[in-house]
Amino acid sequence: MSILITGGRVVTPNGVQFADVLTEGESIRAVLPPGEGRLVAPEAQVIDATGRIVIPGGVDPHVHLMVGFMGVRSVYDFGSGGIAALRGGTTAVVDFALQRRGGSILKGLSHRRGQADANVTVDYGLHVIVTDVNAQTLAELPALRAAGVTTLKVYTVYEEDGLKLTDGALYALMEAAAQNDLSVVLHAENADIVERLRAEAVAAGHEHPRYHALTRPKIVEIEAVSRAITFSRATGCGVHILHLVAAEAIDLVARARAEGVKITAETCTHYLALTEEALEREDGYNYILSPPLRDQANQDALFRGLAQGGLSLVASDEVSYSAEAKRKGLPSFTTVANGTTGIEFRLPVLWTRSVDQGRLSLMRFVELFSTLPAQIFGFENKGIIAPGYDADLVLVDPVTRHTITPASDYGNIGYNPYSGQELTGFATATILRGKLVVEDGVFLGHEGQGRFVMRASPRRPG
Numbered sequence: 001m002s003i004l005i006t007g008g009r010v011v012t013p014n015g016v017q018f019a020d021v022l023t024e025g026e027s028i029r030a031v032l033p034p035g036e037g038r039l040v041a042p043e044a045q046v047i048d049a050t051g052r053i054v055i056p057g058g059v060d061p062h063v064h065l066m067v068g069f070m071g072v073r074s075v076y077d078f079g080s081g082g083i084a085a086l087r088g089g090t091t092a093v094v095d096f097a098l099q100r101r102g103g104s105i106l107k108g109l110s111h112r113r114g115q116a117d118a119n120v121t122v123d124y125g126l127h128v129i130v131t132d133v134n135a136q137t138l139a140e141l142p143a144l145r146a147a148g149v150t151t152l153k154v155y156t157v158y159e160e161d162g163l164k165l166t167d168g169a170l171y172a173l174m175e176a177a178a179q180n181d182l183s184v185v186l187h188a189e190n191a192d193i194v195e196r197l198r199a200e201a202v203a204a205g206h207e208h209p210r211y212h213a214l215t216r217p218k219i220v221e222i223e224a225v226s227r228a229i230t231f232s233r234a235t236g237c238g239v240h241i242l243h244l245v246a247a248e249a250i251d252l253v254a255r256a257r258a259e260g261v262k263i264t265a266e267t268c269t270h271y272l273a274l275t276e277e278a279l280e281r282e283d284g285y286n287y288i289l290s291p292p293l294r295d296q297a298n299q300d301a302l303f304r305g306l307a308q309g310g311l312s313l314v315a316s317d318e319v320s321y322s323a324e325a326k327r328k329g330l331p332s333f334t335t336v337a338n339g340t341t342g343i344e345f346r347l348p349v350l351w352t353r354s355v356d357q358g359r360l361s362l363m364r365f366v367e368l369f370s371t372l373p374a375q376i377f378g379f380e381n382k383g384i385i386a387p388g389y390d391a392d393l394v395l396v397d398p399v400t401r402h403t404i405t406p407a408s409d410y411g412n413i414g415y416n417p418y419s420g421q422e423l424t425g426f427a428t429a430t431i432l433r434g435k436l437v438v439e440d441g442v443f444l445g446h447e448g449q450g451r452f453v454m455r456a457s458p459r460r461p462g
Contacts, residue, residue: 001045002022002024002029002041002044003023003044003436004022004023004037004041004045005021005054005393006020006038006049007048007050008049008050008053010031010385011054011056011366011385013384015363016363019031019033020033020037020038021037023393023431023434024041024391026390026433026434027381027387027388027389027390028385028386028387028391030387047429047436049395051399052398054395055089055366055370055394055396056366056371056392056393056394057090057092057382057383057392057430058088058090058091058092058394059091059092059093059369060085060093060094060373061093061094061313061373061376062185062266062268062316062317062318063095063317063343064319065078065082065093065116066078067319069319069338070161071328072321072329073325074320074321075321075322075412076341077115077119078095078115078116078119078121078124079119079120079121080121081343082124083438084344084409084410086121086430086432086438086443087344087410088345088348089369090122091122091392091432092123092379093122093123094124094125094377095112095116095124095125095126096127096128096129097111097126097129098112098131099131100132101132104136105140105144106140109144109147112126113452116450116452117448118447118448119447120447120449120451121443121445121447123392123433123451123452124451124452125149125377125379125452125453125455126452127152127185128149128153129155130152130153130165131165133169138172141176141179141182144180145181145182148452149455150183150378150455150457151377152173152177152184153185153187154185154186154187156186156188156191157187157191159191171231171234174231175235177237178235178238181457182237183237184238186228186240186241186242187242187290188221188225188241188242188249189216189220189221190219190223193217197216197217200215202334206333207331208279208284209279209280210276211333212279212288212292212334213276213293213294216292218248218249221245221249221291225241225246225252225265226252229256232261232262233256238262238458239263239264240264240376241266242315243266243268243271244267244291245291245292245293245302246291246298247294247298247301250265250302250304250305251310253265253310253311254309257460262460264312264376264461265312266311267302267306267314268316268342269345269350270417272299272302272303272314272349272350273421274287274418275293278417285326285329285330286323287340288326288336288337289340290339303359303360306354306364307360312368312372312460312461313372313373314368315373318343319337319339319341320411320413321337321339322413322414323406323413341413341417342417345418347369348402348424349421350365350369351424352422352423356398356425370384371383372461375459375460375461376460378457378458379456380456390433391431391433392431393430394430395430396425396427396428397425399424400424402422402423402424403422403423404421404423428440437449
């Protein structure tokens with residue numbers, strides 16, 4: 001079956017142009033001058049994109065679906081979370097498999113694929129969270145690479161949850177990873193500083209959400225990023241910094257990459273649309289994230305980093321804890337589950353805050369939303385509108401505006417971090433490997449339509 005998208009402005013590697021996009025099976029067959037598609041494929045299903053921008057399907061390399069943490073569980077599983085992603089113009093994600101301490105990383109991968117494959121609705125890959133570096137762990141790395149996993153997730157915090165790696169273990173892992181064509185994706189915070197400041201706050205009786213940010217000052221992130229750069233330089237292991245927020249760390253990453261260090265970094269949509277003032281709201285506990293929200297000046301620096309290349313992509317760091325689950329941790333900031341939902345709103349939030357407000361070009365938007373995440377995380381056939389690539393395509397309405405409410409989410413989450421914000425740039429149609437799977441917010445596909453993707457080695461920006 002073929003689909004012909006006609007009448008829209010298409011974002012290709014060569015620029016933005018009015019064009020017809022013709023698919024055949026699961027791939028893009030051709031990008032043609034306007035009107036030629038009907039001549040080439042008169043039998044194709046026609047989708048009228050008049051007034052729309054046609055972009056490659058989004059790639060979100062940092063999501064947590066079907067996850068439990070700090071005593072609560074997410075609303076989204078791989079089926080419902082994938083639908084939310086597709087509604088938001090994302091056609092591929094990277095989630096996480098967990099190595100339990102004392103256990104096998106390959107067993108963790110097998111378990112996670114067992115949870116996902118039967119009902120996943122979006123194409124996906126997996127990072128493996130390494131919690132225990134020992135002889136068995138390191139011996140399993142070649143088999144892990146052969147299984148299509150190219151990235152190892154490391155936490156430098158959360159010892160109480162059995163996730164933190166010590167510096168010695170991290171260094172040993174990075175040495176072995178470099179030898180096996182694997183990279184590290186890093187939650188970069190200095191645990192010792194966090195734990196000391198948090199203990200002092202608790203001893204003083206401080207429970208308000210603002211103390212989550214106050215006990216995680218910028219130096220927590222800056223130091224951990226500096227350490228990651230040093231380890232990467234010494235071992236040759238590639239590193240991707242997750243959810244970077246501290247503005248000063250952007251320059252560290254940019255300078256290191258200019259010196260030849262294999263490092264990239266992302267920020268997340270919530271850091272581009274919210275500031276630390278959200279922690280002062282009546283429901284401020286909903287905005288407890290790690291690293292925490294920062295001030296407006298820091299947010300402005302994130303946009304500069306996106307424009308100038310110090311930051312290479314924007315992820316959602318999706319974790320769909322419900323409003324009830326977030327409240328469960330009260331009264332103390334120390335026991336509220338960290339994280340927020342956002343997989344569905346990565347597109348309109350980033351579009352509104354960048355393209356619509358003139359901060360980024362349309363071409364740079366597509367790089368950050370689709371192309372660079374695909375390249376950095378080894379999705380060889382995604383992220384670009386060109387012949388031979390997967391027919392993952394999104395029609396974006398650049399005009400219509402909607403005010404966000406908790407009811408805007410797919411599923412019963414009960415709150416939306418962007419409630420009250422007026423956004424534009426919503427997906428009106430999403431095509432996954434040549435099939436129309438979402439139209440005007442309605443899911444037309446089926447559970448299990450997603451596919452595990454064997455990921456290649458990263459292509460990092462210069």
